[in-house]
Amino acid sequence: MKIRNSLKSLKSRHRDCRVIRRRGRTYVINKTNRRFKARQG
Template sequence: MKVRNSIRSVKNQPGSQVVRRRGKTYVINKLNPRLKTRQG
């Protein structure tokens, strides 16, 4: 799956992790929980 630019910008924040679950791409951030995103 191509990762959207909006997810790339969130991924570069400190504490972010890119996780693939059930075919969807998620970005989770324990330091700043507002930065949760999903693609797919």
């Protein structure tokens, strides 16, 4: 998992990426390609 400043750039890397907010943190998760994970905050 990467901890990044900008998650919008990671969202555009794969078409299945989703930006999800949980417990005050923002995550990028991908169900099909699990390499693309990131956290912000």
